[in-house]
Amino acid sequence: MDVDVGDVTMDVSGDWQARKTLVECNKYMLKNGVACDITFNVGKTGTQIEAHKYILVCRSSVFHAMFCGPVAEKDSSVDVPDIEVDIFRSLMRYLYCDEVEIEPGTVMQILYAAKKYSVQGLVDHCTRFLQVNINIDNVCCILEQSHLFDELLLYNECLDFIYENAEDVLTSETFSTLCATCTEDIISSDQLFVDEKVVFESMLIWADAVCDNKDIERTDSNRRYVLGDLLYHIRFPLLSLSYYADVVSKCDVLSQGEKLDVYQYLCGSDPSGSVSNFSIKYRAKKSFQTCNRFKYTSENSDWAQKGKKDAVSFTCCHPIWLQGVVLYGSKDTCTPYDVSLKLLGADDIELCYLRSNVTTNQSEQTVNVYFVNPVKIFPKVQYTVEVVMVGPKSYYGENGRRKVPCSNVTFEFISSSRSNNSTNVFTGQVPGLIYSLWL
Template identity: 35%
Template sequence: RFLVGRGAQQQRLPAHKFVLSVGSAVFDAMFNGALATNAEEVELPDVEPAAFLALLKFLYSDQVQIGAETVMTTLYTAKKYAVPALEKACVDFLQRQLSSDNAFLLLAQARLFDEPQLAALCLDTIDKCTAEALAAEGFVDIDRDTLCAVLERDTLRIREVKLFAAALRWAEAECVRTGRPVNAENKRAALGRALFLVRFPLMSIEEFALGPAQSGLLTDRELVSLFLHLTVNPKPPVAFPESPRCCILGKEQVVARFQQTESRWGYSGTSDRIRFAVDRKIFVLGYGLYGSIHGPSDYDVNIQLVQTGTGQVLGSHDTSFNSDGSPARFRVLFKSPVEVTPNVNYTACATLKGPDSHYGTKGLRKITLDCPRGSKVTFQFTYAAGNNNGTSVEDGQIPEIIFFT
């Protein structure tokens, strides 16, 4: 007999030592090894009775009997007693149940039980449905190491300010769990190194000022250094990562709207702008821009993506690039991908400061590109009303839009 579980849930369950020994190397060592026990009753206090019953059913009949309520305890029992076939059945069950609602819960369990394949699938789901996964109830219940493992990823599909807000929710829940007052000092302590995985430099100055800067989590020195980093060029170093998070949902593509390149396009502080629309959802990474006709030169540039109808700036980035004097396009990217919805007008804007550059001519109004998995996307380019520094559908700057689907 086996005395399984603890307290009021404890049960006495009969089983044959021979059957258990054949199906489990751990039970074989327990009953037949050098330290074999001869006790009439074997105590298994750390195993749930329902999980042990599932193990017995599998060893006796090769049938898998697991459900949402018992799968994690059954997985633990299968691993503890080295029954790999039942362990695989549990992992397969969890994979079938995986969704954005439970991805964080299952990720924590996968890490606890050392199931790298399940953990990888959970992370993939979090990458693809980041906002939904962070909004799920189970997110605030994960441990700090799991939180850090997620914040370290380059492939999260969410704006950094929303990621910070989620981390803040987690810190508040952790304070409650540990019985500490929910204040800025304790939230910072709860986050620990996770705070330094938030990529504050990817935020716009407005996002940072209205969110993290007012949270109380950052020191005065950190606030000053981040404000300087977000507002001046060259940008001083900060203690927080600044590499972009790049989505993994699709292969990077480029739509090139000009068929020919010419020389001498000047800049006087006015933005080059072109309006476009697409027939399916895409994510804009940035633009390809023309550079100098006078040999190697530096440019300061601000790029923006604006929803034309509302005037809302969806993405903006101030940076610089070096042109080698060739007609090649130079990539200037946003800090994070910008979502573009189908059949809505957007305006691509670039404000350059630097010497005269090349420019494009013989522009195309309509371009259809093949996308991965056999789909297509069509771009429609139209004139952007207002002062565009001369850029139009036919000629000008912003020869390329870099995107993925």
């Protein structure tokens, strides 16, 4: 008589071990219960699955402690109510044969079983499957499970995916199912590639889901309560004034004092102002635009950078946030520049100062240098960018334009008396301004 054991057919009436591999014999003994010495009562139904302590002990440190440790199991059966029958059979198949079939619908359950019994090889199979199959619909579930199972590498890969696809993920139905810890790791990140109003609206939906789970009414006061400190990861000062006035100010998630603080920041005349408790740092540079003032870049890299000042002044016709500036680099990509960067307002008042080492990319002639915090730029006010660079000779711009229209903003550039390294409107350093719209 022949019996089918997975992909192996054996004659059970004779010498079934003959010419069979160790894996084939293990598979046969598991399926047919040959010489088993332990029984597992699996799942809610208590389905009995027989196995061999020897195999389990040599494959799992948890089973080793269970059967060989100082408090070893004395009974001939073990209850396993938290794992479904099919999942436990998959675990046994891996322990006996190093074989596993993973599908989207079972991967999390198999991962749970593998973690429970410390079967690291099976854990690795599951995490690789998840890494390959992360998508918009399942990433929140995988993030939550990797947090639960303390799978840090998978957790960080999920976060990276969410940062790059933030709007789709935050507006998905599964985002509101995340725990507070996972949610905080998402919305607190500077790498989140999304407009701030999406963060605000998604967190309101998240708060409503928490209210429902706690069986409390969906009110602004309850939303504020369940949000707790998560609220301070929403960067209200980065919202446009019109959206803030039309949407945020009409709900009571923020206190009256917080509303006033944000409103005064958005409308205030102090470009270096700040808002207590709320970050004013932009996320992932999603909304940034660049005003390029030169038509051409020189083919030669011979603009001296020996510590003199390159400066140019500008005005604009629309309120903006100045995020940073573009600087020219060198053909020598291995040598960094020592850069001192200033932004000066009316009457040469210093609004921002930055000191850093800058190295240009091998494939680029320019490098972006960002301020720690954006600076408010008001229309019809003259500002000056002043940079001192020490390092190799750099590229430089030619055929500069006095007026440069960019989207809804027109910039006008003016030569600055502070420049003593020949930069002016028509040639030199500081080829661009990096900005985002304010209103």
